[in-house]
Amino acid sequence: MGSGCVIRWGKRVVVLTARHVIMNGRRVFIRHRLRSIRCRVLGVDKKWDVAILEPENTEGLRVVQLASFKSSRLKIGERVESCGFGNPENKLAANSGLLRQY
Known part of the structure; x- marks a missing residue:
């Protein structure tokens, strides 16, 4: 069991989702509103513990809109912050700083 986001x-x-959730599976299932959806594994990265899955049926899945620097209202010099487990050591990391360029 694990979590993920639809993008x-x-x-x-x-x-x-995280690679450790699917381990070495070629076909996996996700649960959404009491139904199982079969997915194909498009790619994994063991070092960064990430996996990309393609659902066979996307009906009813809510797609998250990813922000990009081009679509955001960030301006040079603004403070930005991030946190998460996106590193090979699986430790919580937090970053902050001023946006210099994009």
Whole structure:
């Protein structure tokens, strides 16, 4: 069991999750509102513990809109912060600083 988020990746709708959740599976299932949806594993990265899955049926899945620097209202010199477990040591990391360029 694990968690993930549904995002749009080009023309595809995919699920972004942790690699350790799917281990070495080629086909996995996600649960959404009491139903199972079969997914194909598009890619994994062991070092960063990330996996990208493609659901066979995307009906009813709520797609998260990812922000990008081009679509955001950030300005040079503004403070930005991030936190999460996105590192090979699986330790919580937090970052903050001033936006210099993008």
